[in-house]
Amino acid sequence: MTVKPAGYQxxxxxxxxTGDFETKLMRxxxxxxxxxxxxxxxxxxxxxxxxxxxxxxxxxxxxxGFEKTMEHRTYQQVVTYSNRMDYVHSFGHDLAYxxxxxxxxxxxxxxxxxxxxxxxxxxxxxASHLVFxxxxxxxxxxxxxxxxxxxxxxxxxxxxxxxxGVRMNFGYFRVGGLYQDVPESFEHDVRAFIRSFxxxxxxxxxxxxxxDIFVNRTTGVGVIPAExxxxxxxxxxxxxxxxxxxxxxxxxxxxxxxxxxxxxPVSTAGDAHARFEVRFQEMRESLKIVEQAxxxxxxxxxxxxxxxxxxxxRSELETSMEAVIxxxxxxxxxxHPPRGSAYVATESARGELxxxxxxxxxxxxxxxxxxxxxxxxxxxxxxxxxxxLFADMVVNIATMDPVMGDVDK
Amino acid sequence: MGLKDLFEKDVQELERDGILFSTLGKLVxxxxxxxxxxxxxxxxxxxxxxxxxxxxxNDMARLGSEVFRASPRQADVMIxxxxxxxxxxxxxxxxxxxxxxxxWVISMGACASSGGMFNNYAIVQNVDSVxxxxxxxxxxxxxxxxxxxxxxxxxxxxxxxxxDQDGVELPMVEGWTR
Amino acid sequence: MTTEGAAAxxxxxxxxxxxxxxALGGRLEREPFEVRVVLPARVxxxxxxxxxxxxxxxxxxxxxxxxxxxxxxxxxRFSVDYNLYSIEHGERLFLRVDVDEDxxxxxxxxxxxxxxxxxxxxxxxxxxxFSGHPDxxxxxxxxxxxxxxxxxxxxxxxTPTLFNDGRFLDPAAFRAGMIGASGGLTGWVGxxxxxxxxxxxxxxxxxxxxxxxxxxxxxx
Ligand code: SF4
Numbered sequence: 001m002t003v004k005p006a007g008y009q010x011x012x013x014x015x016x017x018t019g020d021f022e023t024k025l026m027r028x029x030x031x032x033x034x035x036x037x038x039x040x041x042x043x044x045x046x047x048x049x050x051x052x053x054x055x056x057x058x059x060x061x062x063x064x065g066f067e068k069t070m071e072h073r074t075y076q077q078v079v080t081y082s083n084r085m086d087y088v089h090s091f092g093h094d095l096a097y098x099x100x101x102x103x104x105x106x107x108x109x110x111x112x113x114x115x116x117x118x119x120x121x122x123x124x125x126x127a128s129h130l131v132f133x134x135x136x137x138x139x140x141x142x143x144x145x146x147x148x149x150x151x152x153x154x155x156x157x158x159x160x161x162x163x164x165g166v167r168m169n170f171g172y173f174r175v176g177g178l179y180q181d182v183p184e185s186f187e188h189d190v191r192a193f194i195r196s197f198x199x200x201x202x203x204x205x206x207x208x209x210x211x212d213i214f215v216n217r218t219t220g221v222g223v224i225p226a227e228x229x230x231x232x233x234x235x236x237x238x239x240x241x242x243x244x245x246x247x248x249x250x251x252x253x254x255x256x257x258x259x260x261x262x263x264x265p266v267s268t269a270g271d272a273h274a275r276f277e278v279r280f281q282e283m284r285e286s287l288k289i290v291e292q293a294x295x296x297x298x299x300x301x302x303x304x305x306x307x308x309x310x311x312x313x314r315s316e317l318e319t320s321m322e323a324v325i326x327x328x329x330x331x332x333x334x335x336h337p338p339r340g341s342a343y344v345a346t347e348s349a350r351g352e353l354x355x356x357x358x359x360x361x362x363x364x365x366x367x368x369x370x371x372x373x374x375x376x377x378x379x380x381x382x383x384x385x386x387x388x389l390f391a392d393m394v395v396n397i398a399t400m401d402p403v404m405g406d407v408d409k
Numbered sequence: 410m411g412l413k414d415l416f417e418k419d420v421q422e423l424e425r426d427g428i429l430f431s432t433l434g435k436l437v438x439x440x441x442x443x444x445x446x447x448x449x450x451x452x453x454x455x456x457x458x459x460x461x462x463x464x465x466x467n468d469m470a471r472l473g474s475e476v477f478r479a480s481p482r483q484a485d486v487m488i489x490x491x492x493x494x495x496x497x498x499x500x501x502x503x504x505x506x507x508x509x510x511x512x513w514v515i516s517m518g519a520c521a522s523s524g525g526m527f528n529n530y531a532i533v534q535n536v537d538s539v540x541x542x543x544x545x546x547x548x549x550x551x552x553x554x555x556x557x558x559x560x561x562x563x564x565x566x567x568x569x570x571x572x573d574q575d576g577v578e579l580p581m582v583e584g585w586t587r
Numbered sequence: 588m589t590t591e592g593a594a595a596x597x598x599x600x601x602x603x604x605x606x607x608x609x610a611l612g613g614r615l616e617r618e619p620f621e622v623r624v625v626l627p628a629r630v631x632x633x634x635x636x637x638x639x640x641x642x643x644x645x646x647x648x649x650x651x652x653x654x655x656x657x658x659x660x661x662x663x664r665f666s667v668d669y670n671l672y673s674i675e676h677g678e679r680l681f682l683r684v685d686v687d688e689d690x691x692x693x694x695x696x697x698x699x700x701x702x703x704x705x706x707x708x709x710x711x712x713x714x715x716x717f718s719g720h721p722d723x724x725x726x727x728x729x730x731x732x733x734x735x736x737x738x739x740x741x742x743x744x745x746t747p748t749l750f751n752d753g754r755f756l757d758p759a760a761f762r763a764g765m766i767g768a769s770g771g772l773t774g775w776v777g778x779x780x781x782x783x784x785x786x787x788x789x790x791x792x793x794x795x796x797x798x799x800x801x802x803x804x805x806x807x
Contacts, residue, residue: 033449033450033500033504034479039453040497040500059727060494060727060728061497062494063494063496064453064492064527064529064532065529065530065531067737068529068741069526069527080526087454087457088457103620135460147465150464151466153461154461154466157461168457230644233646233701233702235645235647246674251677340619340620342621343621343679354647356668358652360657366657367652367653371650371670376701405454408494409727495729495732496728524746528748530732530736530744531736
């Protein structure tokens with residue numbers, strides 16, 4: 001009688017094992033409608049007893065045809081679509097798109113617009129991590145934290161609503177700046193949030209970080225060593241949890257991130273606990289960035305004054321024929337970037353995010369390719385899960401933090 | 410009050426004493442309308458707002474609809490929250506068919522109701538062509554308040570308090586069959 | 588063009604790699620914002636291995652572009668692009684392979700596992716085959732969808748909008764007015780719209796029948 005060794009060797013698996021008895025793999029289907037898969041992810045899992053022998057994600061249940069649709073919209077209209085891709089970190093997608101388009105157009109974005117973009121993107125990163133925590137710990141069976149994080153998220157959504165008019169899917173950034181300036185209450189609201197949020201973070205860490213059940217459930221689960229992570233193309237907080245300090249806000253600063261003083265939390269453990277921990281620290285760092293940006297927020301214009309890109313102000317339309325012409329052209333056909341391509345890598349809450357735009361000189365992008373982090377990150381699910389327990393798979397999915405809109409495009 | 414009072418007093422008197430009369434069907438519908446358990450069918454962005462509608466501020470629990478059931482066999486109402494791709498449509502139909510009768514569907518958001526901004530090859534343009542929808546909720550995404558209003562409308566429908574365009578009262582959902 | 592003449596800087600690591608790739612038959616193209624090496628399809632696996640060994644340690648992306656409608660484009664219809672990044676040096680390098688429709692591209696999954704999903708995506712969206720890929724299946728689209736959505740000759744598949752009062756809006760014709768392919772109501776056909784080969788969209792029909800579908804292809 002052979003006893004299964006403690007350290008599970010995935011490589012030795014076969015449908016029939018030599019030895020005293022034969023075992024067969026059991027195939028289990030999880031999803032696409034399943035509470036712990038964060039949307040419509042479907043997994044086909046081969047189980048050897050309690051342990052996972054093979055896991056293959058089946059995706060595409062939320063395939064929306066974003067790239068094709070964007071190719072049929074003008075550059076300014078694409079902003080409406082980009083944020084719907086990753087609906088948890090919408091501003092991140094908006095930012096990535098406008099940066100690429102601005103690179104094509106050689107637009108000069110005013111400093112105030114840059115700062116507001118950074119503030120909103122970082123606040124949205126916090127909101128995204130809050131969803132991650134709430135649902136991630138919900139998957140482990142702890143319901144309470146979900147209500148706590150959603151409470152803080154409501155506070156953030158109130159700020160976003162006062163600025164953009166909607167609670168989600170903002171479409172507030174424009175190529176060349178912002179749609180309009182922030183309201184007067186903005187600074188006060190954000191400062192109030194900065195004051196109150198650290199206390200909430202302490203509350204969370206009291207609730208779960210020292211909680212025995214949580215620690216035991218995550219420590220040593222789903223370990224991804226750094227080489228494996230790079231082989232799988234993992235990016236974002238999950239990569240940093242494996243010990244690779246890649247953060248595009250530091251590595252290739254965009255939108256003025258080089259001005260701010262912040263740290264990139266890194267852990268070397270590479271397990272699920274480290275992935276929670278890194279994101280938890282990241283919220284504090286984001287808060288630091290928001291505070292610095294708010295301190296340096298000066299009054300000024302929020303749109304590129306270039307008439308090729310931005311609509312002329314309303315008041316001019318009554319007096320200037322030229323303004324009317326520019327207005328008409330921008331509204332009816334949009335602007336025409338020169339031929340060429342552009343790619344700006346940004347750091348979304350999930351990893352490297354960039355829009356590869358190809359322009360043919362027309363008013364619609366010839367090709368939009370979105371480098372979405374969640375799709376690529378999903379490949380490391382195999383590295384994390386194979387050889388582990390089936391019950392740990394849920395923890396691994398949660399800590400990979402995939403957003404299905406981001407996976408399926 | 411003794412049992413014999415029920416037979417001796419007339420209805421008005423009894424109502425003053427706090428005894429109400431109804432048909433069993435109405436009673437069932439009333440009970441049912443106040444515990445509509447949704448199946449989790451979050452698809453896209455709208456699902457996040459659906460989550461938010463159960464939080465402390467919006468608190469769908471007031472209406473008895475906070476228990477999102479992961480298993481369709483325990484649910485009464487399916488909230489289709491988000492864009493439904495053509496790949497997902499058969500799955501959705503199957504989940505719907507797994508729900509016990511009577512069952513209702515709320516189509517949440519512009520995408521589920523009309524395809525929204527995604528008028529393309531990948532998205533079902535109206536989930537009504539896949540499952541019969543009772544309430545459409547506009548918005549992109551609808552605010553939690555809108556979803557709560559939709560649940561209220563659905564409760565009315567269950568209780569038989571709704572009218573069609575011509576002002577004709579729609580029948581109440583029957584007690585045992587649909 | 589404001590960016591004309593400018594070219595993206597070539598970092599020390601890229602310089603070394605570009606030289607090594609030159610030995611494989613690679614040709615350097617410097618665009619305003621990106622450094623790109625165009626390679627023959629058969630050497631792509633070696634090229635990726637070389638770049639990886641030299642220090643490009645993150646495979647960001649693999650994607651394809653369909654050049655069918657690109658004005659003035661010559662050469663094979665598709666190109667497959669590989670987006671590499673070096674974490675230590677902070678440099679980005681694009682590799683490109685030009686291929687025709689039924690020409691298989693060697694799969695780089697053997698050299699880099701991260702390409703598994705990405706190559707499947709290219710296969711699904713463009714119908715390009717990758718020889719040697721362990722698991723080349725559709726990834727995003729449903730099994731019964733015929734064709735490859737991101738090809739330029741695949742229609743967007745819009746469903747025309749029919750209003751209650753019988754009014755009728757055809758998205759393709761509506762858009763045609765905007766891009767200058769059709770005169771629309773005013774007869775104005777857009778400004779100096781370079782670049783676009785007119786899409787074959789006829790102007791809106793004089794008296795649309797209610798219920799008629801005349802989108803790109805109706806519902807697919
Ligand atoms: S209606 Fe809007 S919010 Fe809802 S799924 Fe569609 S795009 Fe997302």
